[in-house]
Amino acid sequence: MKFLLLLLLLIASPLYTQTFAPPLSRPLKNSGLRNSVSPDAAGLLYADQESGLINQASLEGTFMKPPKSLLPLKTGTVKSGSGFGGGKETLFKERGRAIQKVLKKDGVVRIDGVLNKDTCAELRSWVLREADLRRSEVDSGTASISDHFSDVLLRKNRCDLRLPLSPLVETCVSGMTDPSTDLGYLLHSTLGPTSPLHELASMISYPSSSRQTAHPDTPYNSGIPLLTIFVALQDVDITMGPTTFLPGTNKSDKHAKFQSDHDNFLKGSKTVCAELKAGDCSCFDSRTIHLGGANLSEVERAMFYVSFRNPEFVAVGNPPSIKPELEGKFALEDCSRM
Numbered sequence: 001m002k003f004l005l006l007l008l009l010l011i012a013s014p015l016y017t018q019t020f021a022p023p024l025s026r027p028l029k030n031s032g033l034r035n036s037v038s039p040d041a042a043g044l045l046y047a048d049q050e051s052g053l054i055n056q057a058s059l060e061g062t063f064m065k066p067p068k069s070l071l072p073l074k075t076g077t078v079k080s081g082s083g084f085g086g087g088k089e090t091l092f093k094e095r096g097r098a099i100q101k102v103l104k105k106d107g108v109v110r111i112d113g114v115l116n117k118d119t120c121a122e123l124r125s126w127v128l129r130e131a132d133l134r135r136s137e138v139d140s141g142t143a144s145i146s147d148h149f150s151d152v153l154l155r156k157n158r159c160d161l162r163l164p165l166s167p168l169v170e171t172c173v174s175g176m177t178d179p180s181t182d183l184g185y186l187l188h189s190t191l192g193p194t195s196p197l198h199e200l201a202s203m204i205s206y207p208s209s210s211r212q213t214a215h216p217d218t219p220y221n222s223g224i225p226l227l228t229i230f231v232a233l234q235d236v237d238i239t240m241g242p243t244t245f246l247p248g249t250n251k252s253d254k255h256a257k258f259q260s261d262h263d264n265f266l267k268g269s270k271t272v273c274a275e276l277k278a279g280d281c282s283c284f285d286s287r288t289i290h291l292g293g294a295n296l297s298e299v300e301r302a303m304f305y306v307s308f309r310n311p312e313f314v315a316v317g318n319p320p321s322i323k324p325e326l327e328g329k330f331a332l333e334d335c336s337r338m
């Protein structure tokens, strides 16, 4: 449904002019189109639109402000996960509240060291091999795309690989959701322990992938629909097209302007980019407008990502990137006990 809506918008709106009205959310994920026309026809229609999106995205790149670096908070030195006792616990909670405040205001916050570098290197090699393997299965007809991949905006040289809950992935999820760490505390205190694991995937942008158009992952809503965590599996520098966020765009007036006066809105918005070291993450509210950059380097940019859904939302308007057998099976509290 959403994809049909996107197509209508694309056909009806002059992509090459300044009046492009962007669709909401990651518009091409699990397109409903697959259900209504053959995958081949969907592919052809998409290919037709992709060049328009590429043009729109590179145009946006010419007039948007150059990004500053997304920086971690400098608030005290309590080591997360080091155990509590009196002052340490107070400091930890104070820092947790400070992180939560930034998330509320900017819609995105950086937290460093959520996975260790060896784990990142191991997971990175594994996801790159897994993506190649699954792609060859799809090419040979032994698997369908949706068995392993979700639709992604600007899919050429980019993929969104759904991950199995392997022991390695389980270790990562469990570490990231441990409530005695900054990230785990943020997730628990913002969404609560019963929030469902919504997505479990890896976003890989290969060399020569193009810049995405700016987009939120979910339409505006008065509560946070999803919190998404993107962890860098290798150091990400500016040439690799890090995620760029528009801080403060998790608000209703910003969404309204994004829709009604798109290009001027983008021209006037601040941008920050997630030039992360391996193991660092950006954690963002799905309403926050962002984009994946063009990968101009010769290195794959592999990100491990999970998202948790606010339990007050039944649906968020964005089909999840998760293996179907894992969908709805785990809450945040289960993840932290893995």
Ligand SMILES: O=C(O)CCC(=O)C(=O)O
Residues within 6 Å of the ligand: 026, 152, 153, 203, 205, 212, 242, 243, 244, 290, 291, 292, 293, 303
């Ligand atoms: O590649 C990234 O860093 C972000 C990707 C993204 O926002 C998307 O595909 O919706």
